Amino acid sequence: MNTEPSSNRIIVGVDGSEYSSAALRWAARMSERLDTPLEVITCVGMPDLFFSSRMETGMTKFSGELEESARQLVEQALDRAFDADRPENVGITVRFGAPAKVLVEESRNAQLLIVGRHGEGGFLGQAIGSVSRACAAHSQCPVLLVGQNDQEK
Template identity: 30%
Template sequence: MESTVQRVELDGGVAVGVDGSPSSLRALEVAAHEAGLRSGALHVVRAWSMRTAPRPADCPPGAVPSMDAYQQSVDESTEKIVQEHLGDPPPVPIQRHIVHSPSPQALLSASRGADLLVVGHRGRGGFAGLLLGSVAEQCVRHAACPVLVVRPTI
């Protein structure tokens, strides 16, 4: 795994934000379908911070993992999510983009090169009274490409 990445650079395809929440998993499925319709790649974007990243399994208790170890742990977790929800092999070519960045910034950077950005309606954050989650709202307002906001299935 290469060193910590802080932004996403794409050249076409469908980008999707994934954080493991039910709405992001539904967004992943919809984005894979859209990528298939367009005969393009699916770019799975997962933003992380030390607070949100899964702790690397090989890090002993009391030790602080390196940024690269966190990056690898998030990548492995994301690969597992993709395999569980899209199958192995997946129905479309997939590239994972593991980004040490707040979610809106990671997704907006991906939108600069994507043909379509797909986001879930509700992720891990947000307030119950908001019509859209803050990440989805920022993407709708500021993305450089069309945005598809997906609700989880009920």
């Protein structure tokens, strides 16, 4: 079985925020219109991975627990975005690493990358967040940045 990601897929970065839910809704519409697979990608950040890698051997199950927590976060975001109308054939991938780096790597095998834009405050009142900015600047495929209120049905 080929485990290499399909280059015709649409990928959407999810961190559990409402921006993620809006991005999921857009990604589902694009996936349906383009008749392409949809892959939801979430990341377990480097501080968590570093911490778990330094634990005693008997405690390495912690990384599995981190992955399961991230998967539950995605499930909650999918429920929030779609309720009972969840699209079929949605893949979920949990990766360890910095979200911007992971999403840019995943974009090499994608037709489109969709992320929530965050921003509107935070550091110096930036209009988009650091992950969105990095994806827009370095992605290997087109990128759609979705605001929290972009909820066209």
